[in-house]
Amino acid sequence: xxxxxxxxxxxxxxxxxxxxxxxxxxxxxxxxxxxxxxxxxxxxxxxxxxxxxxxxxxxxxxxxxxxxxxxxxxxxxxxxxxxxxxxxxxxxxxxxxxxxxxxxxxxxxxxxxxxxxxxxxxxxxxxxxxxxxxxxxxxxxxxxxxxxxxxxxxxxxxxxxxxxxxxxxxxxxxxxxxxxxxxxxxxxxxxxxxxxxxxxxxxxxxxxxxxxxxxxxxxxxxxxxxxxxxxxxxxxxxxxxxxxxxxxxxxxxxxxxxxxxxxxxxxxxxxxxxxxxxxxxxxxxxxxxxxxxxxxxxxxxxxxxxxxxxxxxxxxxxxxxxxxxxxxxxxxxxxxxxxxxxxxxxxxxxxxxxxxxxxxxxxxxxxxxxxxxxxxxxxxxxxxxxxxxxxxxxxxxxx
Amino acid sequence: xxxxxxxxxxxxxxxxxxxxxxxxxxxxxxxxxxxxxxxxxxxxxxxxxxxxxxxxxxxxxxxxxxxxxxxxxxxxxxxxxxxxxxxxxxxxxxxxxxxxxxxxxxxxxxxxxxxxxxxxxxxxxxxxxxxxxxxxxxxxxxxxxxxxxxxxxxxxxxxxxxxxxxxxxxxxxxxxxxxxxxxxxxxxxxxxxxxxxxxxxxxxxxxxxxxxxxxxxxxxxxxxxxxxxxxxxxxxxxxxxxxxxxxxxxxxxxxxxxxxxxxxxxxxxxxxxxxxxxxxxxxxxxxxxxxxxxxxxxxxxxxxxxxxxxxxxxxxxxxxxxxxxxxxxxxxxxxxxxxxxxxxxxxxxxxxxxxxxxxxxxxxxxxxxxxxxxxxxxxxxxxxxxxxxxxxxxxxxxxxxxxxxxxxxxxxxxxxxxxxxxxxxxxxxxxxxxxxxxxxxxxxx
Numbered sequence: 001x002x003x004x005x006x007x008x009x010x011x012x013x014x015x016x017x018x019x020x021x022x023x024x025x026x027x028x029x030x031x032x033x034x035x036x037x038x039x040x041x042x043x044x045x046x047x048x049x050x051x052x053x054x055x056x057x058x059x060x061x062x063x064x065x066x067x068x069x070x071x072x073x074x075x076x077x078x079x080x081x082x083x084x085x086x087x088x089x090x091x092x093x094x095x096x097x098x099x100x101x102x103x104x105x106x107x108x109x110x111x112x113x114x115x116x117x118x119x120x121x122x123x124x125x126x127x128x129x130x131x132x133x134x135x136x137x138x139x140x141x142x143x144x145x146x147x148x149x150x151x152x153x154x155x156x157x158x159x160x161x162x163x164x165x166x167x168x169x170x171x172x173x174x175x176x177x178x179x180x181x182x183x184x185x186x187x188x189x190x191x192x193x194x195x196x197x198x199x200x201x202x203x204x205x206x207x208x209x210x211x212x213x214x215x216x217x218x219x220x221x222x223x224x225x226x227x228x229x230x231x232x233x234x235x236x237x238x239x240x241x242x243x244x245x246x247x248x249x250x251x252x253x254x255x256x257x258x259x260x261x262x263x264x265x266x267x268x269x270x271x272x273x274x275x276x277x278x279x280x281x282x283x284x285x286x287x288x289x290x291x292x293x294x295x296x297x298x299x300x301x302x303x304x305x306x307x308x309x310x311x312x313x314x315x316x317x318x319x320x321x322x323x324x325x326x327x328x329x330x331x332x333x334x335x336x337x338x339x340x341x342x343x344x345x346x347x348x349x350x351x352x353x354x355x356x357x358x359x360x361x362x363x364x365x366x367x368x369x370x371x372x373x374x375x376x377x378x379x380x381x382x383x384x385x386x387x388x389x390x391x392x393x394x395x396x397x398x399x
Numbered sequence: 400x401x402x403x404x405x406x407x408x409x410x411x412x413x414x415x416x417x418x419x420x421x422x423x424x425x426x427x428x429x430x431x432x433x434x435x436x437x438x439x440x441x442x443x444x445x446x447x448x449x450x451x452x453x454x455x456x457x458x459x460x461x462x463x464x465x466x467x468x469x470x471x472x473x474x475x476x477x478x479x480x481x482x483x484x485x486x487x488x489x490x491x492x493x494x495x496x497x498x499x500x501x502x503x504x505x506x507x508x509x510x511x512x513x514x515x516x517x518x519x520x521x522x523x524x525x526x527x528x529x530x531x532x533x534x535x536x537x538x539x540x541x542x543x544x545x546x547x548x549x550x551x552x553x554x555x556x557x558x559x560x561x562x563x564x565x566x567x568x569x570x571x572x573x574x575x576x577x578x579x580x581x582x583x584x585x586x587x588x589x590x591x592x593x594x595x596x597x598x599x600x601x602x603x604x605x606x607x608x609x610x611x612x613x614x615x616x617x618x619x620x621x622x623x624x625x626x627x628x629x630x631x632x633x634x635x636x637x638x639x640x641x642x643x644x645x646x647x648x649x650x651x652x653x654x655x656x657x658x659x660x661x662x663x664x665x666x667x668x669x670x671x672x673x674x675x676x677x678x679x680x681x682x683x684x685x686x687x688x689x690x691x692x693x694x695x696x697x698x699x700x701x702x703x704x705x706x707x708x709x710x711x712x713x714x715x716x717x718x719x720x721x722x723x724x725x726x727x728x729x730x731x732x733x734x735x736x737x738x739x740x741x742x743x744x745x746x747x748x749x750x751x752x753x754x755x756x757x758x759x760x761x762x763x764x765x766x767x768x769x770x771x772x773x774x775x776x777x778x779x780x781x782x783x784x785x786x787x788x789x790x791x792x793x794x795x796x797x798x799x800x801x802x803x804x805x806x807x808x809x810x811x812x813x814x815x816x817x818x819x820x821x822x823x824x825x826x827x828x829x830x831x832x833x834x835x836x837x838x839x840x841x842x843x844x
Contacts, residue, residue, distance in 0.1 A: 044520035138636065142607035151538040151608040152563055153512050155545045158836050173549060173841060184549070197524070271520070272549075273542050275512030313514075314521055317452075320505045349452035349507055 008217050011299060015213055019206040022046055023189075023196045030193030034327065037319060040311055043186055043199035047270045048310045050202070050209040051263050056290040056302030057209075057216045058259020062252050063288070064297035065225060067232035071126045071284050072113065072133030076257040078140065078279030080106040080264025082147070085154045085274045092164035093156065093174050095183065095204070095269035099262065106261020107254055114253035118246060121235065133284050140276040153275035176269050178204060183270055201270045208266060209303075212259060217299060219255070228252050289355075293362055295369030304370045309355065316351040435765045436551035436843030437527045444499040444764065446471075446751070447506065447528030449519050449543060450557065454510040455663055456535035458698050459743040463533055463557055464505060465736055466744035470751035473731070474501045481731040482752055485724040485780035490759035497758060508534055512542035519543050523550050529764050530555060532750050535743060537561030537610050544573035551843020553766045555750040558743040560662075560694055561610040562617070565794035566833025571840040572766055574773055574788065576753065576795045577746045580610070581828055583693045583713040584617030586799035586821035588625050590711060595656065595689055597626035602654035604645055604669060606661050607634040614660045614693050630654040635661070635669070642669040646676050655683040658691045666692055667702035674706040695802055697741050700814040707804030707814060714800050716745045716782055717815055724782040739812050749781045753788075767840040785823070791830035792837065799826050 004012060018025065027041030040046070059073050080102035087098040117128040140148040148154065156162075156174040168174060176183040183201035219225050230238050231245045238245050268274060277283070286309065294305025324340045324347070331339060346354045366372045439445070448467045451460035473481045476493035483491050495501050504526040506518030515534065522528040531547050532555035534540045540559035547554035548570040556564055556575040560583070565575050591599075601622060605611040611634070619629050630652045635645055646669075649657055657678060659669050673679075673690055681688040692699075695712030718729045718739035728748065732740040740748070753773065761768035774790035786797035802815040 039525065042521060042525040044517060044524055048517065141637065142634065145609070145612075150612075151536075151610065152541040152561070152568060153538065155542075155568075158838055170839075173838065175549065271516060271546070273512060273516060273545060275538060275542060277511040277538075278513055280511075314517060317507045318504060318518070318521065348505070349457070351507075352453065 002214065004214075004217060004221075008221065008299075012210070012214060012217060015300065015303070016210055019050065019210060022049070022202075022206070023198055027194060027196055031195045032193065037323065038315060040315060041197060043184075043197060043202055044271070045310065045314050046199065046202045047205050047266075048314070049307045050205045051266045051270065052287075052290065052306035052310055053303040054205075054209050054212045054266065055260055055263035055287055056294070056306040057212055058256040058263070059287045060256075060291050060296065060298075060302040061216060061219060061228075061259065062256035063291055064302075065220070065228035065232060066249050066252050068118075068121065068249060068253070069126045069288065070117075070129040070253070070256075071281065071288065072117075072129030072131075072136075073256070073260050073287050074279045074281070074283035075113070075133035075136040076106040076110050076260035077264040077267075077283070078136060078274070078276070079109045080261030081268050081274040081278060082140070082154070082264075083261070084265040084268035085156070085272065088156050088162075088174070088176065088268065088272060089154070089160040090163065092162055093176055094164075095176050095178055095265075098176075098269055099208075099265040102265025102268070103258050103261045106264065107258040110254050110257020110260075111250070114250050114257070118249050118253060130281060130284070133279060134281055137276055137279040137281070140279060148276060149274075150276065153273055155273050174272075176201075176272050205266050205270060208262070212262065213299070213303070220299060224248070224251070289359060291369075293359060293369055295371030298369070298371045301369050301371040308358075308370065312351050312355050312358075316347055316354055317349070319347040321348070434842065434844065435767075437523065437529045438844075439499055439527075439529055439764055442499060443502045444496055445522075445526055445528045446501060446503045446754075447519065447522035447526065447531040448503055448533050449506045449508050449515060449522065449531055450533040450747075451510045451535050451539075452505075452507040454508075456510050459535040459558060459696070459741065460508070460533075462698075462741045462744040463535065463747040466732070466740060466748040467503065467533070467751055469732060469735055470748045471501050471503055472735075474752070474755050478735070479727075479731050482724055482728050482748065482781055485727050486752065486756070487779040488756050488760065490756050491752070492759075496755045497762070497764070501755070504528060508536075508539050508543075510536050510539060512538050515539040515543050516546050519546055520550070523547075523552055528552065530754055532754070533557040533747060534559060537564055538608075540564050540575075541568045544568070544570050548572045548838070548841055551766055551841045553754060553769050555754050557747045557750065560614070562613040562833050563609060563835075565792045566613075567835035569792050569794075569835045569837050571770060571793075571838045574750070574753075574770075574793045574795075576750050576786075578713075578715050578797070578799055578826070579794070580614040580617040580693070582799050582826040583614065584619075584621040585826045585828075586713050586801055587618065587691070587693060587711065588621035589821075589825075590801045590819055591622060591656075591691065592625040592627075594711070596686070599627045599656045599686070599689075600630045600652075600654045600684070601627050601656045601658055602630050602649050602652055603632035603658045603660060604642070605632055605634050606665050607636055610662065611660050615658075618658055618660065618691075618693050627656075635665070637665065639665065640668050642672040643676070645669070646672050646678065649673075649678065650681065650683070653683070655686050656689045656691060658693065660693060662694055663699060664702070666699050670703045670706050670710070679709075695815060696743070697812065697814060698743075700804060701811065708806050710804045711818065712802055714742055714802050714815070716742045717800055717802060717817060718745075719813070719815075719817065720782060720800075722782060722784065724780045728782055745782060752781070753778075766842050770840045784820075787823075789830060792833075792835075794830075796823050796827055798823055 023041045027039045029035035083105035084098035084102040087101045113132045186197050186199040189196040227248045290305035291302045295301025328336045328339050450463045472478045508515035519531050530553045534557040537559040540556045544554045554573040562579050603615050605615040661669050678688050690710050692712040695714045700707045729739050757769045757772040761772040773788050776788045779785050783797040799821045801819045803818045805816045808814050
């Protein structure tokens with residue numbers, strides 16, 4: 001269906017179901033219980049899951065297929081965000097123009113960056129992209145302050161022009177909407193002790209992610225995708241056969257840049273604020289981590305990686321020593337303090353440490369990322385082993 | 400996962416979603432019966448403490464968090480009550496806020512607006528926080544303030560010194576107790592003129608971002624009004640760690656005062672470089688060469704070590720102040736943690752108490768009622784003397800301290816001495832000079 005074979009369609013369907021049911025899946029613990037701390041089903045985090053999912057899917061088209069490791073993708077995310085916020089300030093608070101323009105602007109910017117950076121490959125390419133991203137960051141942070149707002153960033157203001165919108169009611173603040181349906185509005189479903197939140201913004205972002213995911217499957221399965229894999233496996237051989245790899249890699253670069261722009265535009269649509277640190281090099285590094293953690297070159301991997309990292313950033317970092325003490329209150333005093341001291345470095349501000357450890361474990365024991373972990377578990381419990389049962393499109397092309 | 404859909408529960412869930420989908424258009428507009436966002440209904444109320452726990456300002460963040468924990472303890476009736484005893488308003492009883500026990504959640508802003516907003520949103524959406532407070536940078540403060548305005552909760556800014564927070568980016572739901580660049584300039588200029596004369600030539604090194612710009616402008620305007628001349632103002636990248644290449648041209652410029660509009664690690668490095676270059680031993684235009692640091696903090700003074708000796712700057716509060724409020728705060732903070740609080744800790748503690756007090760006086764957690772109680776509120780006994788929360792821009796007006804690096808420090812905390820307490824009247828400005836719209840308060844829901 002949709003031009004996909006059965007296996008890919010099943011994967012797409014699975015992702016669709018997961019996206020649709022995320023408010024339930026991510027809120028497994030009843031409200032008010034001690035475990036509620038680990039619930040992730042609130043709008044902001046769910047939106048981040050899918051938006052960074054899009055970002056990682058796009059990054060994976062470049063890194064997973066061509067093997068070009070870009071360290072500057074956050075710049076495209078940032079450029080997309082700035083484009084989107086300006087659309088909202090100048091044109092309308094409706095998110096559609098903002099999202100479309102963010103994709104276009106990020107595409108043009110990535111074309112320029114890719115044109116120059118792709119003259120080199122390997123580590124030189126990575127450093128070039130890193131340099132461009134840091135340059136964009138510095139420009140946005142200081143030199144371009146009139147356009148970017150510098151350190152304080154940009155937000156829609158009551159007195160922005162917004163030529164397509166009518167005047168705001170007195171005292172109202174501009175809110176991102178889709179033809180009047182506000183992104184921030186949610187519906188709470190109370191089921192016993194559980195509260196499930198359905199948020200308009202999340203479902204919009206979810207639908208966009210499904211489209212992005214579908215597009216990425218099509219790219220992975222297309223002759224174009226095959227060409228990109230050829231670049232990854234042996235670019236020299238490709239050159240000797242008389243093919244110029246540059247247009248293919250540039251196209252992949254621009255596509256992934258547009259994905260990043262789309263993610264940036266959606267971020268603004270969900271939360272109308274842009275700051276320059278969105279383009280900082282650590283943000284570029286984060287998407288690399290997401291891809292590797294989830295599984296480079298697999299379809300679903302980057303999305304899982306994005307989810308894992310954002311979960312840790314938002315949930316682990318909010319556990320403080322007070323909460324730990326309440327958890328271990330049942331232990332005798334001395335032992336309680338000891339256990340808390342033992343765990344404390346890994347939570348709260350130490351969430352980076354936990355992330356680092358998990359990353360190391362994954363890279364050492366599961367080189368294929370979380371997807372490989374999933375496959376191993378599936379193989380362990382699966383009744384019939386099929387060697388070709390990999391949803392990642394790693395089937396070897398015929399030569 | 401796909402198997403789960405065949406179970407009874409899966410079918411029920413799908414049904415619920417479908418139901419919600421059909422009902423959506425009518426429900427979305429009226430999402431709940433609450434009068435305002437996160438109305439506390441149980442026996443407790445949740446506050447959100449959003450501070451930098453990682454990144455360049457982690458030290459300040461850690462101190463802010465200590466202050467908040469102390470404030471919660473005092474609000475709930477624990478400890479020695481701290482500033483609640485000296486506070487001019489006696490609405491707080493030590494039984495929580497309006498009888499509700501104060502609980503709190505913490506988050507890490509990482510000194511990034513995105514991370515700070517994510518953390519604040521999770522506090523509002525997941526933990527039901529009715530007030531967000533904290534932060535150690537103006538970028539973060541402006542970002543989180545705008546978020547709180549949208550979400551309909553109160554934001555009590557932590558350490559943020561840029562004019563923008565209550566200037567061009569002010570919001571009806573946001574309040575700042577800390578002072579700002581303008582006040583620094585206004586307080587410093589007369590002291591500088593008294594000590595260094597009125598015919599000085601100043602050279603500015605400015606951190607290349609918003610806070611740097613506003614600080615440079617403030618110091619420049621007020622010193623030029625005193626008769627100083629500004630020779631040059633050079634912007635330095637925020638990530639710069641070695642300032643020698645910026646210091647060398649200072650001597651050739653003919654300037655005899657160097658103003659370092661730097662904060663945190665930037666200031667520590669640039670000051671160290673300048674002192675190592677021997678700038679302070681030079682004689683230019685027959686005058687001793689001097690260095691000025693507009694915004695001082697104890698943590699910065701500690702980082703720069705002996706180099707801060709004799710250098711002027713301004714600060715919001717210092718633990719060596721001898722009024723009743725300051726003494727009470729230093730005592731209860733010191734008893735709990737073993738060292739004196741920083742100005743970041745002080746402003747955060749005060750903000751938490753001011754919020755609680757405003758709720759008590761308003762008799763409601765409704766952001767609009769709280770904002771009304773804070774607007775135009777005059778109080779005393781919080782360590783800064785008589786203070787006014789101005790209604791027009793939600794900025795606190797109080798005395799500003801001009802400090803100097805101490806020549807003979809007696810301990811690692813005793814690094815700054817107070818030169819003068821500049822009275823409020825001298826640092827007050829018209830609320831409209833920075834532009835911006837306060838808007839009207841948003842209770843959410």
